[in-house]
Amino acid sequence: MGTEKQRGDGGGGTGGRYAPAELMACVAARELCDGEVVFVGIGLPNLACNLARATHAPGLVLIYESGAIGAQPERLPVSIGDPSLVTGSLMICGMADVFQFFLQNGRIEVGFLGGAQVDRWGNINTTVIGDYASPTVRLPGGGGATEIAIHARRTLIIARLDPRAFRERVDFITSPGHRARGGGREALGIPGAGPTRVVTDKAILAANVETGELELAALYPGRTVDEVRAGVGWALRVRDTLEKVPEPTDDDLRVLREQVVGARRGRGADE
Amino acid sequence: MGTEKQRGDGGGGTGGRYAPAELMACVAARELCDGEVVFVGIGLPNLACNLARATHAPGLVLIYESGAIGAQPERLPVSIGDPSLVTGSLMICGMADVFQFFLQNGRIEVGFLGGAQVDRWGNINTTVIGDYASPTVRLPGGGGATEIAIHARRTLIIARLDPRAFRERVDFITSPGHRARGGGREALGIPGAGPTRVVTDKAILAANVETGELELAALYPGRTVDEVRAGVGWALRVRDTLEKVPEPTDDDLRVLREQVVGARRGRGADE
């Protein structure tokens, strides 16, 4: 997910002070606590993690499934295996260690997930649109998203609201949510807590602690419940009291643009 | 097994030109072919492997269970994890790789085994004399000898003849031979061919290709069948035609003493 693309589609925010993607990055960054161990993906998660590291969470430990532990990328990585994730990292290990000794071992506190389809229980589909054997659209597939959804102590979903994306049911469960194929997480013996929060372009959805159903938990400045409902393909429950989502501060935006996005000293695509 | 000790016990060879241990090392060295991958133990196996490498088998690949691959020790290692096995080796890997990717993978062509007790089927006991729960003598135990006996494509046993060592039955099977607990190697699904040859201080025993029973296959210069039978605790079969074991050449002995044993530039015990 190139950042240009999000910058390009014009500020949805007040007075176009920021682009939707920038707002999403700022909101997602606030979901991370200092010192946490985060499994980072490319695109918005990478922006959010590096923004958090540059602001309120300097002790955030960034782990990439490619095997870079404690990465300090000096440019915005275009891929999850970018050389800038290696140079100056704390440790490089093989992927057998990443998945067995870090992820399955329970050392990852936060995992980021995106997806073409998300259902009301937080199940995610990144595999296929339509039938698996004869797909309408073949998506890339799970990659590490299946095991991240199962083993990260909690996951954050980042996706733009769209009824084609937020659906009653997903075509294929790539990453299990709170009620997946065969039942709930505990019954299935899934260690992680699953998707606790969903950061969208208009609001934050959160899982109901009892039922696991995604509910509207917070509105972004200037957004309405109806706007959000219009982007969700099921009868979205709305919490009695909605959290307030503060606007990105000028500081957040400056750091995001200058230190995180602007940091890119990459070659090839980056020049 | 320190080499002084074997030197000390006076030449059993013709005119005391060499010590029994030196003869055993020379005979064992001849059992190794150039280019083979050998799992090396400390003591006589180490002498034999380094003698072979210095004479007819320069391409011998020495692997130590400690994780040193392609070692070229510049001194006689006192332990299997001696630092001289690391410096100048081709590869150092963790022990999980040694046992899974090298040994269980079937990459080891020859393994050396010794033991307090060896039975007529080549089963070896390095665990305990007497009852396991209340032992008369507690031996060190298997170490890597169990998996070497199972996975090395063939093994060589090195031991001095003594009816208390070569017995009808061993007190405990640490390393399976040709008929172990529960049957033959094939029936048990054991990949390696097992102990094909036993290098002793007076003769070479070899496993019968059909039965797997150890038989007298070769006599050392000046030794008699009766001498050998006196050192074995079962009715030892003697092959109709015995192989000839040539005396160690002066060259072999010079290399062994000067380049292999004499190579030790170790500190601590070695000064």
Added chain:
Amino acid sequence: MSKVVSMREAIARHVNDGDVLVIEGFTHLICFAAAHEIIRQRRRDLTICRLTPDVVYDQMIAAGCATTLVFSWAGNPGAGSLHAFRRAVESTPPTLAIEEYSHFGMVARFCAGAARLPFWSLNNYQGTDLPAANPQIRSVTCPYTGRTFATVPALNPDVTIVHAQRADAEGNAQVWGLLGVQKEAAFASQRVIVVVEELVDSAVIRADPNRTIIPGLIVDAVVVEPWGAHPSYAQGFYDRDNAFYLAWEGISRDPAKLEAYLAQWVYGIADREEYLRRQPELVARLTARPAMSGEVSYGY
């Protein structure tokens, strides 16, 4: 004894029609030079396996080398889709068979292959549709807890091609930076081709044995091919060509453009040396700036 041969010779000798082939390297050290030679030699009916098929397998699929793909994530990392792959699996009937896992599942398959165990156990796949889509994902019961765990079958390729920064003539290969599953894939394989940026004396390898990830004793051929991983990268040698990865979106989307690409950059040239000679700007644009590791002592 030296195992150094040309790429042409290595592929001709060790890669056969119908083989199960692995060209590994997670983003890092993906041996495009080998893939291009396989395409030039028109290998057919290959089962190609990689965690991320990447542009390298999209090209082999487009060239008609493969009948089956074993994988876990089939996108163009950071740039879009693999359109040759998508056309093949989205057509009815599909012209490419697939066997799909997650990254962890593929890694576990290589671990089992390298350890010569027929299966590997992992705590994974609960609640997903993957086991239904792939019957090779099965389960075992733990003899201590009674809990069930997922299993994947060992992957033991006929031939694995590993790109490394350097090796000696016998194939003792050293890699730094991202390691992916290169070591596991090599140990799992019947035959191994090591392709290196730099051929070094054994003394260089022996000076730092902890950097060796593949021992010569499992290697069948060594190919010296500088820039052989372009457009992927080699840490310490050259950067990833992100411009090319982004351009692939447009090239692969249009079958005619893709054909033209293969005609010009694969069929139309003799080897990697010509590939480089024809785009001299690569070296200027992508050569790595130094960032030294420092030394340690192996003395005693």
Added chain:
Amino acid sequence: MSKVVSMREAIARHVNDGDVLVIEGFTHLICFAAAHEIIRQRRRDLTICRLTPDVVYDQMIAAGCATTLVFSWAGNPGAGSLHAFRRAVESTPPTLAIEEYSHFGMVARFCAGAARLPFWSLNNYQGTDLPAANPQIRSVTCPYTGRTFATVPALNPDVTIVHAQRADAEGNAQVWGLLGVQKEAAFASQRVIVVVEELVDSAVIRADPNRTIIPGLIVDAVVVEPWGAHPSYAQGFYDRDNAFYLAWEGISRDPAKLEAYLAQWVYGIADREEYLRRQPELVARLTARPAMSGEVSYGY
């Protein structure tokens, strides 16, 4: 934030009576300094686990710290027996309980522990008496071939002590030379103490990240203890003290001599610094001669 504490503090805080304790290191990097402090602080009822108990556990057994030993080879490497161990298991009734595996079995137990799987599968133990001697060695059936394979249970220690050549203040630890099962033991453990020859700036670690085997995020305490592994060794720092290993045969054979040894070299001194001060010849006799690795570049 720095995790650097004294050995006294690290042991007082993280090693409790009754713990399952691991001090690993295969011949290389065995942390005698930690064992001596545990003896000084008179820990009791420990279950001590190591592939090779070595002199380090023979001393702890003699000092009465342990009730159970989990191991795979209990000799004095290259020198003879561990007589405190032998007296304990040869006496009737034994005064030390044992749980015995082979090296591969112990390694597999640490792998399972590090991967947080309750078991690990291996092709081993057929035809031996080990499964009869140790009911924890069990089996599973492969869901692809129907063949049965041996299993061992995960080993997840309460605390693991790893000696490394160097680490930063957060515990990102680098080791070269023999690696043993240090990484697996650390990842398997609830608590981890890293003891180093040298405390370095994070910049040194970050300059060569492929050398890091233990990440700070799993480390609870960092102790800076030069020569802390003597009489074992630290590649690049000091040689193995084979004279002491040979001498241990005589010391451990005679309970009175062993008592005297502990009185003088463990109870009789405050810490490793005094241990070194009292035998100044060690440094002259065992300091390593340099043998440099050479450098690589991590640039792009």
